[in-house]
Amino acid sequence: MTNPIHEPIAELRQVTKMFGSKKAVNQVSFTIEKGSITAILGPNGAGKSTAISMMLGLKDASEGKVLLFGQSPKDLKVREKIGAMLQEVSVMDGLRTREIINLIRGYYPNPLSLDDIALLSGLTPEELNKWAVKMSGGQKRKLSFALAIAGNPELLFFDEPTVGLDTSARRLFWQTVRKLADQGKTILFTTHYLQEADDMADRILLFHQGQVAADGTPEAIKAKLTRRSVSFIVDADHRQVKELLREVPGVTDVFENNGRLNAVTDDTDTALAALFRAGLAVRDVRIDQGSLDEAFDQLTMDQGEAV
Amino acid sequence: MTTWKLITLQCRMELLRMVRNPYYIFWSLAMPILFYFIFTRVVNTGADDAGQWQAHYLMSMASFSVMGTAIMSLGIRLVQERVQGWAVYMRVTPLPGSVYFFGKMFVQTVMHLLCILVIFVAGYLINGVSLTFGQWLLSGLWILIASVPFLAIGTLIGSMKRVDTASGVSNGIYLGLAVTGGMWFPIEAMPSIMQAIGKWMPSYHFGGGAWSIVRGEAPGLDNFAVLAGYLVVFMLLSTYIRKKQQAD
Numbered sequence: 001m002t003n004p005i006h007e008p009i010a011e012l013r014q015v016t017k018m019f020g021s022k023k024a025v026n027q028v029s030f031t032i033e034k035g036s037i038t039a040i041l042g043p044n045g046a047g048k049s050t051a052i053s054m055m056l057g058l059k060d061a062s063e064g065k066v067l068l069f070g071q072s073p074k075d076l077k078v079r080e081k082i083g084a085m086l087q088e089v090s091v092m093d094g095l096r097t098r099e100i101i102n103l104i105r106g107y108y109p110n111p112l113s114l115d116d117i118a119l120l121s122g123l124t125p126e127e128l129n130k131w132a133v134k135m136s137g138g139q140k141r142k143l144s145f146a147l148a149i150a151g152n153p154e155l156l157f158f159d160e161p162t163v164g165l166d167t168s169a170r171r172l173f174w175q176t177v178r179k180l181a182d183q184g185k186t187i188l189f190t191t192h193y194l195q196e197a198d199d200m201a202d203r204i205l206l207f208h209q210g211q212v213a214a215d216g217t218p219e220a221i222k223a224k225l226t227r228r229s230v231s232f233i234v235d236a237d238h239r240q241v242k243e244l245l246r247e248v249p250g251v252t253d254v255f256e257n258n259g260r261l262n263a264v265t266d267d268t269d270t271a272l273a274a275l276f277r278a279g280l281a282v283r284d285v286r287i288d289q290g291s292l293d294e295a296f297d298q299l300t301m302d303q304g305e306a307v
Numbered sequence: 308m309t310t311w312k313l314i315t316l317q318c319r320m321e322l323l324r325m326v327r328n329p330y331y332i333f334w335s336l337a338m339p340i341l342f343y344f345i346f347t348r349v350v351n352t353g354a355d356d357a358g359q360w361q362a363h364y365l366m367s368m369a370s371f372s373v374m375g376t377a378i379m380s381l382g383i384r385l386v387q388e389r390v391q392g393w394a395v396y397m398r399v400t401p402l403p404g405s406v407y408f409f410g411k412m413f414v415q416t417v418m419h420l421l422c423i424l425v426i427f428v429a430g431y432l433i434n435g436v437s438l439t440f441g442q443w444l445l446s447g448l449w450i451l452i453a454s455v456p457f458l459a460i461g462t463l464i465g466s467m468k469r470v471d472t473a474s475g476v477s478n479g480i481y482l483g484l485a486v487t488g489g490m491w492f493p494i495e496a497m498p499s500i501m502q503a504i505g506k507w508m509p510s511y512h513f514g515g516g517a518w519s520i521v522r523g524e525a526p527g528l529d530n531f532a533v534l535a536g537y538l539v540v541f542m543l544l545s546t547y548i549r550k551k552q553q554a555d
Contacts, residue, residue: 056399057398058398060553076401080401084396084399086392086395086396086399088391088392089392090391090392090393090396091393092324092388092391092393093387094325099323106316107400107401107402108400108401147396151400
């Protein structure tokens with residue numbers, strides 16, 4: 001067995017997708033490793049859904065290559081290993097929920113049992129007996145999830161899976177996804193809820209204007225994008241303290257706000273050490289780290305202005 | 308998965324859905340049977356040979372019914388499944404598109420067979436139409452097999468974006484073809500310009516094969532040629548449209 005950790009499951013190589021003259025996805029490359037949970041994040045029209053559609057073989061790339069398990073996503077052998085929950089919830093008329101699940105199970109070589117699917121998706125026996133078209137929005141979502149996992153796939157796609165779910169349903173959904181990830185399944189999802197990406201993903205791909213604007217762990221993205229700062233109260237000449245701080249390596253900005261001095265820096269430890277070395281009686285020290293939401297807004301806004 | 312297992316699974320499910328949704332088949336049967344009753348029992352058409360006319364018009368109505376099922380049911384169902392997102396979802400599963408399509412065609416064939424049987428029985432019950440066993444069998448087979456170009460029209464309708472448009476357009480095509488092809492009234496009773504147009508209609512040749520069989524003749528070469536020509540054109544067109552839609 002070769003290194004089992006670095007096993008690329010999905011790969012995009014220099015992928016571009018044009019709609020007319022507009023580039024929905026522009027020269028995007030990334031690799032998804034086995035067993036990872038990756039969140040694709042980005043504002044509307046950033047190219048997330050187009051990227052997912054190409055990975056699912058629903059759309060063809062204009063340029064570049066999309067590979068799943070080293071092959072074309074349209075390959076039937078590849079499709080036996082993937083499951084997807086699309087944004088559009090689809091049901092078939094004339095069939096009961098149980099019958100639809102069994103139909104889809106029949107398409108795969110090693111499907112999960114109906115009991116396991118019901119347990120994981122939270123579909124009750126009554127819901128399984130219902131006509132699929134008569135189900136409520138939330139129930140249809142559960143069915144959609146049930147169909148995604150029916151074939152016991154290795155790679156799961158969830159396109160905005162929790163839209164329209166209430167808080168408890170959402171929590172249950174992510175608990176189940178975590179369970180699937182623990183079984184070694186690779187998971188790729190898009191979301192508008194940044195908190196979900198932060199909580200669930202071990203990697204975030206931030207899409208903006210058809211390109212990957214940032215790629216890394218939620219922590220790395222936060223560290224890279226959020227402004228860490230140290231703020232404090234000091235009974236000394238503020239002008240002198242400001243000058244002192246500006247000399248400290250790593251400090252990018254110093255300002256006063258509500259009687260507190262603020263120093264923006266990636267390295268708050270060094271800034272604090274400098275203050276103590278100078279023998280300043282600083283008190284009520286706070287270290288702030290911006291939220292991912294702020295980072296997200298900041299990044300997409302900055303780039304928006306740059307264009 | 309073996310393809311055979313997939314095919315039986317898909318056909319079984321499609322059949323189950325058809326049986327549970329008798330609405331579609333009802334309309335394909337109600338209008339032709341009503342027409343048959345009116346134009347062979349109520350209205351005096353002044354035909355020389357009443358028995359011949361009753362057999363001829365029975366073939367017209369059987370073709371009319373099957374043509375409607377092929378164009379309307381198939382087309383509208385395909386659009387519905389796409390609008391509901393089901394067709395897209397199918398492309399993510401390991402079910403080959405060809406098996407999905409085969410399942411649809413299988414159910415269509417079962418529906419066509421049902422239409423033919425019911426209308427033939429209606430003809431027998433209403434007018435005591437009597438044909439030889441060979442004529443019943445061959446005319447039924449002709450209608451079943453020669454309906455393929457109309458299934459291709461249904462597939463074309465199926466590439467439309469909205470159910471409303473598909474329903475309107477398919478209705479128009481269906482009734483237009485029926486009238487111009489002489490299914491409602493023989494084209495011999497129409498103005499010469501209509502006759503000239505009618506002779507190039509697929510519906511005229513579809514009915515034409517069955518009319519020949521009940522007259523005791525074989526379907527003409529022109530029936531085969533025109534229907535095959537239309538089939539090729541419709542298939543090319545629908546392949547082109549599908550390629551175009553997929554590229555978007």
